[in-house]
Amino acid sequence: MSSHMDTSVDDLRQALQAARHERGWSQAELGRRVGLPQAHISGIETGKVIPRYDTMLELVRVLGHDLILVPRALVPAIQALVRGTANIDEDERPLYVFDDEQGEAQ
Numbered sequence: 659m660s661s662h663m664d665t666s667v668d669d670l671r672q673a674l675q676a677a678r679h680e681r682g683w684s685q686a687e688l689g690r691r692v693g694l695p696q697a698h699i700s701g702i703e704t705g706k707v708i709p710r711y712d713t714m715l716e717l718v719r720v721l722g723h724d725l726i727l728v729p730r731a732l733v734p735a736i737q738a739l740v741r742g743t744a745n746i747d748e749d750e751r752p753l754y755v756f757d758d759e760q761g762e763a764q
Contacts, residue, residue, distance in 0.1 A: 667705070675703045677721040692716050 678688050685703070686696040694713070701707030702717070709717070718725055728736050 671703055671705055673723075674717060674721065677718075677723060681721065688717070688720065691720050 678685070683691075684696075685699040688694075689696045689699045692713070698707060702709050702713075715725055
């Protein structure tokens with residue numbers, strides 16, 4: 659595996675752990691919410707366990723995130739957008755709001 663891929667996997671594990679901490683959840687609480695034992699969550703966060711895609715998808719969604727495929731050329735733009743949202747006040751309303759699970763914008 660290339661070092662670029664290793665860094666991306668490490669970044670993803672760190673992001674999962676950070677999202678869990680932001681919610682104030684223990685590994686046991688996250689595991690309870692997705693139906694996994696705490697030891698499995700610990701293994702994922704430390705890199706000892708490589709989760710299946712559907713497990714990873716469930717983890718990120720429970721933590722209020724999502725996994726998407728982005729053309730590599732657009733990654734810097736997406737990263738800039740994500741960094742730009744770090745300072746948004748929670749009371750601010752975005753320009754669009756998804757009304758339902760289907761993702762239809764208002």
